[in-house]
Amino acid sequence: MRVFVLEDDDAIGMGLKYSLEKEGYEVILTKSQKEALKDWKKGFYSLCILDINLPDGNGYDVCRFIKEKEDVPIIFLTANDAEVNVVMGLELGADDYVCKPFRVNELMARIRTVLRRSGKDKSSQNDDNIIKAGNITIYANEAKVLVKNVLTGKEESVELTALEYRLLLMFCHNKGTVLSRNSILEEMWDVSGDFVNDNTLTVYIKRLRDKIEKNPANPQLIKTVRGLGYIMER
Structure with missing residues (x-):
């Protein structure tokens, strides 16, 4: 919505x-x-x-x-x-x-x-609140994220922190657009109201990939665009 x-x-x-x-x-x-x-x-x-x-x-x-x-x-x-x-x-x-x-x-x-x-x-408005990207499904009403298991083919719930969830939504809402690290940092306020720093962003990207990518070492959902930032292509 x-x-x-x-x-x-x-x-x-x-x-x-x-x-x-x-x-x-x-x-x-x-x-x-x-x-x-x-x-x-x-x-x-x-x-x-x-x-x-x-x-x-x-x-x-x-x-x-x-x-x-x-x-x-x-x-x-x-x-x-x-x-x-x-x-x-x-x-x-x-x-x-x-x-x-x-x-x-x-x-x-x-x-x-x-x-x-x-x-x-x-x-x-159920359709507006179901977001699909690659092997993941997000039920925005419940802030619930499901990832399809490669072996079983079944969707399994994954636990994301508030910042990881916000980061995922940011990519989903900007599919096909390269997001620079600066643009992400400007959006990523932490719960205390302080800016997330550059080093912390790297950690959050890694943690998010570990939870949603089939192979975090070779990410296909959130890709790195060298010298520019990150992109979710599909």
């Missing part, structure tokens, strides 16, 4: 992306009105989370643009819960609003409620 996020604050935007991906959502993050209007695709997203105050406009105009094309659920993020702001957002067709600063658990609960009301609850 894809979520469209418009947030110009880097810290809030990356935090939202991380939290949503941890819940199994696929996230497209934009930072300006211009970028949002350019990246929007009809029929592609199940939910939109829009910041109101933007450097080159406002979330209201983006909401109007989206609603003219498709009736997709929208949640506004606002630093001001003044009644006029709330009313304006709801009159434009927004389904809910959340005031900053907000608790992640509260936002996730509101997202589930909005999706349920709209009939787009991710529990009823």
Whole structure:
């Protein structure tokens, strides 16, 4: 299930992306009105989370643009819960609003409620939450990863750490694209909010390969592109 996020604050935007991906959502993050209007695709997203105050406009105009094309659920993020702001957002067709600063658990609960009301609850969208790549199957609703055993042909559950799981999802969401080490490092915040360093990334790549590759010494799922980074080809 894809979520469209418009947030110009880097810290809030990356935090939202991380939290949503941890819940199994696929996230497209934009930072300006211009970028949002350019990246929007009809029929592609199940939910939109829009910041109101933007450097080159406002979330209201983006909401109007989206609603003219498709009736997709929208949640506004606002630093001001003044009644006029709330009313304006709801009159434009927004389904809910959340005031900053907000608790992640509260936002996730509101997202589930909005999706349920709209009939787009991710529990009823099974196909969107099953990700296949090579010999692995990911059930995003449960954060469950199955790997097909070469000898038996049966799928077996593998235990991944939170960072290994996030790393795997990153590759799955960018199939066919070379991901540089820097781009991966920028995304891979650890649970305490610190950046994962370059040496640690090498360790996580190795551990992930050990768990999902048929032959970790000759990886076929997550390949190294010398001098550039890594790629998941299929």
